Amino acid sequence: MKKGSLSLFVCALLLGACQSSTTASSSIQITQSESITQVSTDLSDVFGNYQEVDFQTEYDEETATKIIFGDTTKIEGEGAESTDNIVSITQGGTYILSGSATNGQLKVNVSKEDSVHLIFDGVTLSNDFGPAIWIEEADQVIATLVTGTVNTFTDASEYQNQTEESKEDAVFYSQADLTINGSGTLAITGNYKNGLVSKDDLVLISGVYQIEAVKDAVVGKDMVSIYDGDYTLTTQEGDGIKANNDSESEKGYVAIEGGLMTIQAGRDGIQAETSLKIQEATLQITTASGANSTDLIDEESYKGLKAGTEVLITSGDFTVDSADDSLHTNGDIEITGGTFSLASGDDGIHADQTLTLAGGTIAITQSVEGLEAASIQLVGSDVEIVASDDGINASDGSSTSTEGAPGGFGAVNEDLIINITAGQIVVDAQGDGVDSNGNITMSGGTLIVNGTTSGGDGALDYDGTFDLTGGTLVAVGSSAMAQTVSDSSSQGTVSFYLDQKQSANQMVSLFDASNELLLAFTPIRDYQFVVISTPDLVIDQSYTLHLGGTATGDAQNGLVTDGSVADSQLTTSFTLEATVSAFNQSGEAASTQGMMGGAPGMMGGGGPGQMPNAEGQFEPGTPPNSNQ
Structure with a gap:
């Protein structure tokens, strides 16, 4: 979606810098000013919040202050001071960090109006009393990972001297806006709680990230914007990536424009308090021990991709093996492209409100319920679903729903809908194949349902109407709770007992x-009832x-x-x-009014007074017919 001319702009900034450090300051300013118009145009296609300064990797080595950690830390230049390998940066400017120190720390505490550019040129810090890097105050901090370097930071398992104002809890902890760019490696081990945390905005432009943490790996309270990079994130009891501002509706979001991510999370893979938007990324996410996890904590969340208000995915490659829902939101989910392989210990994809699948290829290889939402709009994706319960379920989660009751019984919630207009949907369900506590409409696409052999479920199950006007439908399953489409349908449909x-x-x-x-x-399994609809039936x-x-x-x-x-x-x-x-x-006609979804008071699968046997079968030749 976005990596067209914008990628040329980024290359222009990174080329030679990567990270050659001798470019004069004047030429940097020219490069930036020449690119400003491109930024304002090209960044319109990204989901995150980026500024041209976020892509700045160049610096003037001659004027930068050099900090070399060691048994005795050396500082060459102004703006920093050291006491027992605790280095404090007190002025805005550019600082080049290298060397190694045990029980060392870098602190940044400058004016709220000042910015700091940290150049990580092969630096290793371990700390046995708190964070390895602690940004107390600044307008913005940009950290550049120099090409070919590994920069390693480790914290203590217990922190000392925490203040009420900061409550620092991460190896790399910032109370200011933080940007990381460059093409080197950032390696973080969080022994106390978290790995990389910004209490404001966190922008990750590029680089290689290897982060292990007891709690969360990457946190940006107000937002996390990821442009690119290679991420390996492992947590024991926390999320892989999180934005957790729950007090401001325009914040608390995660936006991902690209990158390669491998996340092994003890809790959620990626969690946004508000919205989660992704394009052009490759994600492999496992939560807990995957879809077959045991010994989970009831109060905890183990979802793959999770957001409070919305999930939008337009492209990318996603492999999720989650102990809970693979994709989840309390609001809406929209998928317009991408390739998905989802294995879930609960729902494959769940939205409390509207789920729209408008493109891409989605394979739900394991789930309890495959797709679940109040409104399910299948308008262009190719979807394959394996479910131990319902394959597709339109439900509001209400305990007073009429789910499982014969059509026509109880009040129908007209807001609950499954709408199919395009795409190919294939369902393999041990419960109901396609189940709406409201209505179903189909005007195009292909729907294939391999329903259950259980007598208590059907290939099709709806409380209101199933209005079919186009497309191809093939549904097979048990005859005990059989439903065909509604008589209001305009396309030829035939069903067989x-x-x-x-x-x-x-x-x-x-x-x-x-x-x-x-x-x-x-x-793919035993069946006794068949529903077929095609435009060729006249x-x-x-x-x-x-x-x-x-x-x-x-x-x-x-x-x-x-x-x-x-x-x-x-x-x-x-x-x-x-x-x-x-x-x-x-070949004898059977009244559709005798099926579930027909007239009230008529049990599905049998005529008046006729019930299937314990295996869901009727006596040969005696299904409900128009003469009974």
């Missing part, structure tokens, strides 16, 4: 009167349903729409006399 359960991988296929294949589908035309055989053609998730079938057995012949029709295996 089979005499007995069909085994997994037993193909079902539909042909027109000319014996041309409309579609063939191979379910009123007053004749069709045949076949079972078994082998299909040739391009199979997409078990579905073939352009090919042929050999060695199948004709099972049912019928004429589509109504837009929404149902038949038994003998």
